[in-house]
Amino acid sequence: MVLGADSLLRLRPPRGRMADAALAGGVFVPVALGSLRSLIGEREESWAATVLGWALIAAACGALYLCRRRPVLTAALVLGATAAYYFTSVYDGPLMVAFVAALYAVSAQGHFQAAIAFAALTVIATGIGTLAGNHDVNGVAVFMLTGWLVGVVALGWVRHNRRALAREAEERAASEERLRIARELHDVVGHHISLINVQSAAALRRLHKDPGIGARNAEEALGAIKEASREALRELRVTLGVLRQVDEAAPTAPAAGLDRLDELVTAARLAGLDVRVQCSGEQGQLPAEVDLAAYRVVQESLTNVTRHAHATAVTVRTDRGPRHITVEITDNGQGPAAAAGGGAPGSGISGMRERARALGGELTAGLGPDGGFTVRARIPYTNGVPSKP
Structure with a gap:
């Protein structure tokens, strides 16, 4: 057989x-x-x-x-x-x-x-x-027996150390995966929940200030809240897909990337910000991990501006070079005083820095040249150049 x-x-x-x-x-x-x-x-x-x-x-x-x-x-x-x-x-x-x-x-x-x-x-x-x-x-047999026993003990100890190292590697990989998932959840949920909070607060203020006009504007705010919550649920399902069981279907939604930058801009504008986008440099498909990291930097930066900066205008710049992409987000807010949730060490800025460093890049955050606050990330490509579509 x-x-x-x-x-x-x-x-x-x-x-x-x-x-x-x-x-x-x-x-x-x-x-x-x-x-x-x-x-x-x-x-x-x-x-x-x-x-x-x-x-x-x-x-x-x-x-x-x-x-x-x-x-x-x-x-x-x-x-x-x-x-x-x-x-x-x-x-x-x-x-x-x-x-x-x-x-x-x-x-x-x-x-x-x-x-x-x-x-x-x-x-x-x-x-x-x-x-x-x-x-x-005899004496020779005792000597040989000693060598055999020492060898057996040594082999067992080597086996123990190898298993211990393997367990440490598995625990380290699991810890890194937990941190990655936590960072994804923070970026996804934090951004959309912040927009929902801002929209609902704005709608309440309008209702209290002028019930007639506020009622008409509330419909627009509720629409934005509905869209933000729907997008949060969709991205949350995609993020949690790494934890799905073997027999569950894989997520079919498109991965987050700079080609979805318009969605972030639209949501920020609904929150009352004047957002301008400036894109320059080479065209082509970015490596998936670089594309996701750049998108998350923009997303988290806009979240921080919405929540903390008290800004009215934001400029998002992207520049694709032959070996790296530069993303810069500048607002006209209150500078470092506005960074309680963004500029000071915290999960937002530190998470963006971790993303950039994980890909061999760097991220800086601080006062902009004309006031306000600036986040600038420079992320290299893994293979040296972006892949072409």
Whole structure:
């Protein structure tokens, strides 16, 4: 029978309790085969001693079933059973293999001192037995045994360190992903919620100031609020798509980029800002990560102006060079005093800086040349030049 690709993919090493049972059985088979001469051929010991020897073999190998959950206890049980076997049996079987497996498990799970103690105790006991007249083990054998045990402990410790490094890398990647998602949520939700807040506050002020005119203007404000909330929900679904289950459909909405700059400008104008856009430089499709970062810088900057700057006009400039894009947002607001949520260290400016730095760029924020506040980001292309459409 020929196994297909799907069948081969399903052939995975056992895990959990199955792996424990496989280890115990896998060690028992060669140990039992190596000890068969105690059952066949001429008798060198009584049947009672042979039965005891096989019981100790079964106990030592069976204890390996616990080595993943109780490595130190397992090593102690295996060492005791192995020592008892070699003291009571005249057959020099390969039961030491079971102890070597247990010793490796102890070291691989981080119990380095316990592994050294078990290895030293084994070497000392074997050396004492050799000095006491055990002709089956000589000085050379003790020396070789010492080397084997040291090697097993070292291999286990290397395995432990590799797994620890792998866990740290996974945790670091997970932390970076959480920060990325948090930054996306801040940019998406914060921008649209700020616009909703500004529009609703403006509508309330108009209603209180002049109910007749305010009622007519409220319809426009409610329309802007509806559009902003709908856009917030759409972008939120796209952002949270990275957390979807395997069987869920992928988001189909277009990714955020500078080609959607008009949407940001329209929303800001509905909030009462006079927004001017100046685009210069080369044309073409930006790399996705650069396009998204530039869009988010503009989005967060307009959010900060809407919420904090008390500005009436904003200028958004983009300049695409051969190797980088420059985005600059300048308002005529109150300068650094307006930056309580934007210019001072906070999630807004720091998030934009993180985006720029993650792509090898830089972002500055401070007083503009003619007053107000200026955010300027310079983001290089990953491949040196923007891709052409």
